[in-house]
Amino acid sequence: MKPNVLIIGAGGVAHVVAHKCAQNNHRLGELHIASRKLEKCHRIVESVYSKGSMKMPGHFQTHSLDAMNVAATVQLIRDTKAGIVINVGSAFLNMSVMSACIETGAAYIDTAIHEDPSKVCEPPPWYANYEWKRREECDRAGITAILGCGFDPGVVNAYARLAKDDYLDEIDSLDIIDINAGKHGHYFATNFDPEINFREFTSTVWSWQNSQWQAAKMFEHKQTWDLPVVGQQATYLTGHDEIHSLSHHLGIPDIRFWMSFGEHYINVFTVLNNLGLLSEKPVVTAEGQEIIPLKVVKAVLPDPASLAPRYTGKTCIGSLLKGRKNGEEREVFIYNVCDHKQTYEEVGSQAISYTAGVPAVAAALLIADGTWNVRRMVNVEELPPQPFIALMNEIGLPTQVIDSAASGTSPVEVIDAADTLRS
Amino acid sequence: MKPNVLIIGAGGVAHVVAHKCAQNNHRLGELHIASRKLEKCHRIVESVYSKGSMKMPGHFQTHSLDAMNVAATVQLIRDTKAGIVINVGSAFLNMSVMSACIETGAAYIDTAIHEDPSKVCEPPPWYANYEWKRREECDRAGITAILGCGFDPGVVNAYARLAKDDYLDEIDSLDIIDINAGKHGHYFATNFDPEINFREFTSTVWSWQNSQWQAAKMFEHKQTWDLPVVGQQATYLTGHDEIHSLSHHLGIPDIRFWMSFGEHYINVFTVLNNLGLLSEKPVVTAEGQEIIPLKVVKAVLPDPASLAPRYTGKTCIGSLLKGRKNGEEREVFIYNVCDHKQTYEEVGSQAISYTAGVPAVAAALLIADGTWNVRRMVNVEELPPQPFIALMNEIGLPTQVIDSAASGTSPVEVIDAADTLRS
Numbered sequence: 120m121k122p123n124v125l126i127i128g129a130g131g132v133a134h135v136v137a138h139k140c141a142q143n144n145h146r147l148g149e150l151h152i153a154s155r156k157l158e159k160c161h162r163i164v165e166s167v168y169s170k171g172s173m174k175m176p177g178h179f180q181t182h183s184l185d186a187m188n189v190a191a192t193v194q195l196i197r198d199t200k201a202g203i204v205i206n207v208g209s210a211f212l213n214m215s216v217m218s219a220c221i222e223t224g225a226a227y228i229d230t231a232i233h234e235d236p237s238k239v240c241e242p243p244p245w246y247a248n249y250e251w252k253r254r255e256e257c258d259r260a261g262i263t264a265i266l267g268c269g270f271d272p273g274v275v276n277a278y279a280r281l282a283k284d285d286y287l288d289e290i291d292s293l294d295i296i297d298i299n300a301g302k303h304g305h306y307f308a309t310n311f312d313p314e315i316n317f318r319e320f321t322s323t324v325w326s327w328q329n330s331q332w333q334a335a336k337m338f339e340h341k342q343t344w345d346l347p348v349v350g351q352q353a354t355y356l357t358g359h360d361e362i363h364s365l366s367h368h369l370g371i372p373d374i375r376f377w378m379s380f381g382e383h384y385i386n387v388f389t390v391l392n393n394l395g396l397l398s399e400k401p402v403v404t405a406e407g408q409e410i411i412p413l414k415v416v417k418a419v420l421p422d423p424a425s426l427a428p429r430y431t432g433k434t435c436i437g438s439l440l441k442g443r444k445n446g447e448e449r450e451v452f453i454y455n456v457c458d459h460k461q462t463y464e465e466v467g468s469q470a471i472s473y474t475a476g477v478p479a480v481a482a483a484l485l486i487a488d489g490t491w492n493v494r495r496m497v498n499v500e501e502l503p504p505q506p507f508i509a510l511m512n513e514i515g516l517p518t519q520v521i522d523s524a525a526s527g528t529s530p531v532e533v534i535d536a537a538d539t540l541r542s
Numbered sequence: 543m544k545p546n547v548l549i550i551g552a553g554g555v556a557h558v559v560a561h562k563c564a565q566n567n568h569r570l571g572e573l574h575i576a577s578r579k580l581e582k583c584h585r586i587v588e589s590v591y592s593k594g595s596m597k598m599p600g601h602f603q604t605h606s607l608d609a610m611n612v613a614a615t616v617q618l619i620r621d622t623k624a625g626i627v628i629n630v631g632s633a634f635l636n637m638s639v640m641s642a643c644i645e646t647g648a649a650y651i652d653t654a655i656h657e658d659p660s661k662v663c664e665p666p667p668w669y670a671n672y673e674w675k676r677r678e679e680c681d682r683a684g685i686t687a688i689l690g691c692g693f694d695p696g697v698v699n700a701y702a703r704l705a706k707d708d709y710l711d712e713i714d715s716l717d718i719i720d721i722n723a724g725k726h727g728h729y730f731a732t733n734f735d736p737e738i739n740f741r742e743f744t745s746t747v748w749s750w751q752n753s754q755w756q757a758a759k760m761f762e763h764k765q766t767w768d769l770p771v772v773g774q775q776a777t778y779l780t781g782h783d784e785i786h787s788l789s790h791h792l793g794i795p796d797i798r799f800w801m802s803f804g805e806h807y808i809n810v811f812t813v814l815n816n817l818g819l820l821s822e823k824p825v826v827t828a829e830g831q832e833i834i835p836l837k838v839v840k841a842v843l844p845d846p847a848s849l850a851p852r853y854t855g856k857t858c859i860g861s862l863l864k865g866r867k868n869g870e871e872r873e874v875f876i877y878n879v880c881d882h883k884q885t886y887e888e889v890g891s892q893a894i895s896y897t898a899g900v901p902a903v904a905a906a907l908l909i910a911d912g913t914w915n916v917r918r919m920v921n922v923e924e925l926p927p928q929p930f931i932a933l934m935n936e937i938g939l940p941t942q943v944i945d946s947a948a949s950g951t952s953p954v955e956v957i958d959a960a961d962t963l964r965s
Contacts, residue, residue: 306816390813393729395842402841404833414827415838419818 121148122202129154132207135476138466141172151199153184186212192219210234221260230269232360240322245363257496264496268482269475272361277504278438278453286451290442292373300349301432301459310471313417325358327366327374340537348456349435364498430459430469450523452530544571545625552582555630558899561889564595574622576607609635615642633657644683653692655783663745668786680919687919691905692898695784700927701861701876709874713865715796723772724855724882733894736840748781750789750797763960771879772858787921853882853892873946875953
């Protein structure tokens with residue numbers, strides 16, 4: 120029986136999830152999308168129909184929902200008979216949507232950790248702050264909850280697990296490398312909601328070194344890589360959810376997350392941050408109006424959803440693992456390259472939203488066919504990676520592997536290593 | 543008889559005006575200061591007493607006043623028996639304060655042109671937009687109205703007039719050079735109210751070339767000078783009120799205003815401006831709150847009045863004139879150098895406020911003793927410059943002159959000339 124899917128959220132990632140669910144509605148059943156802003160749901164469903172994304176005739180219904188309201192979410196899950204909920208709304212909604220899934224027995228999928236709106240950025244241990252406290256509840260209810268199943272976290276976790284299963288006996292280090300080599304043509308824009316985007320960079324950067332958390336400042340550690348397709352790219356050490364779950368589940372002593380930033384982005388970010396304009400704490404104007412500066416910055420920046428039509432270039436996101444197999448040193452880089460223009464032509468989204476949304480739908484399909492229907496709370500690296508990777512090869516995110524055992528050289532050359540983080 | 547003085551405004555320049563009036567209260571009589579924010583007036587008068595600025599025992603009274611309200615301002619002028627009003631409040635107040643002076647017969651002094659709060663920046667012809675339309679009213683009422691009597695406009699106008707009277711028969715060009723070589727120690731700050739400060743730079747830059755207005759963009763024309771005391775300084779062509787009155791009254795074919803900016807200032811300004819954060823047009827946040835971005839930028843920046851204690855270094859502001867005397871080529875640079883730390887020690891203000899405030903008080907003293915009590919509306923270059931310059935030598939702003947007829951060389955070397963503006 121097809122499960123029916125309820126998508127929560129109506130932003131850029133929800134747009135991709137809606138299209139991919141539609142392309143696979145013969146396996147997923149009836150589709151529903153719910154957000155506080157019904158108008159945004161309408162626009163997404165219109166786009167699904169106008170692109171001809173529905174694989175077979177079927178329902179795709181829109182709903183108005185405040186997903187902070189658990190009772191209302193429970194009611195909607197029951198009304199829609201949704202067996203799977205894909206939560207791609209704000210990061211503040213995870214706990215309330217999870218509660219509704221536990222109460223109704225629906226499977227739960229999200230793409231990032233829960234955040235508290237009153238904090239700038241959650242400190243580690245990230246999954247342990249909210250999600251993992253509810254493992255037993257999920258066990259008892261027998262619901263499948265797949266945490267962090269976008270690209271990163273998500274696919275990069277599966278890549279790390281694949282390396283452990285197939286390429287390396289012992290792993291010394293994992294470097295997750297996230298490159299957006301695309302151009303949006305604006306003076307400045309963020310690819311996600313600026314409120315979420317900047318929160319990632321305004322506080323302490325946490326990495327996992329020698330099996331311990333290590334603090335750094337944003338833009339303190341720069342490393343330049345020579346990567347497939349996108350070439351030489353400067354990246355900076357950044358904190359990211361999956362460092363926590365991967366360190367816990369795979370026991371790798373060094374895990375780092377590297378994100379690409381151009382000089383211009385860093386300059387604009389630095390100016391805004393130093394002036395206090397990225398603060399989530401209210402200020403009072405001379406006229407006595409109270410306002411959160413970050414919300415004003417968000418208001419003047421381009422809507423991330425508006426970037427897609429002009430976006431060109433590619434993303435390259437992957438996991439670089441170093442260790443040994445049968446006593447021999449070995450390195451493997453497992454990655455995907457995604458093209459902004461192609462994803463726009465296919466579903467009307469840029470590659471950043473596309474790479475985040477497609478894996479969540481792959482997870483839904485693997486729950487629907489039983490492969491990943493584990494009836495407990497898991498991170499992606501706890502699940503068998505092969506069927507996930509094989510399915511993504513089919514539905515738009517093909518995986519590539521460069522293996523030093525085959526090539527004879529390091530799969531990714533470091534052009535300019537971060538001083539204190541050589542490995 | 544001493545005239546009694548009413549100061550309108552309670553910002554950085556008003557602070558200096560209050561101290562300088564107090565230092566000369568034996569010639570000015572009773573002193574009054576009025577602002578919408580009474581608390582700010584109290585703080586200024588406290589500072590006057592704590593610095594021992596009162597020359598002789600006397601009154602210095604504070605008043606709460608909305609100077610947009612002409613009737614209230616008329617009433618206050620009558621109540622205080624003020625013979626001279628020094629308007630150093632917001633640039634939006636000029637017309638209403640002038641109306642109150644015309645009605646009561648009090649002399650009027652300001653330091654910058656009137657502005658309409660709904661416009662980003664007044665276009666030329668600046669004085670003709672508001673002030674000069676009221677010349678006949680002032681004539682009929684027989685009131686002395688001295689326009690633009692800060693340093694620039696103000697003292698630089700007197701310098702140009704001095705050059706015309708004493709140094710040159712024919713003048714080809716006037717370059718007004720305004721250098722702040724001081725350091726305030728903050729990541730970024732403006733020296734005046736950010737709302738006024740940025741308005742000067744966010745729209746078209748107007749200069750007077752070949753006896754016509756010429757438009758440019760801000761930071762389009764850079765010129766580096768080697769100046770006395772402050773040394774090599776990069777400046778940018780900027781629009782400024784006095785270009786208009788000086789072109790009208792002195793008939794000089796080329797008049798340009800150059801202001802110093804560091805690379806860091808330009809970078810921060812450019813980022814904020816390109817993002818739309820310097821706009822005076824309201825934006826709406828995702829939560830539906832309407833807000834003017836520039837007011838938020840103002841709220842996060844340091845209060846200009848708070849900069850003084852840490853300010854070090856000097857300003858150098860002057861007029862460079864080129865032409866001929868008795869058929870011989872001649873150049874003269876007439877300027878003042880002012881020290882941030884010294885002005886802070888004297889009156890608790892940095893040099894930018896000091897250089898703007900002292901000339902207005904010099905004008906009040908010259909009205910009080912009859913020298914400048916012309917009973918009509920004038921710009922500073924219409925008045926005899928010698929008594930003004932002599933008085934400022936005494937009260938804190940000494941004038942220096944470098945004359946090519948004496949030195950044999952150009953008084954100010956241009957290190958790097960703006961391409962399209964060589965002269």
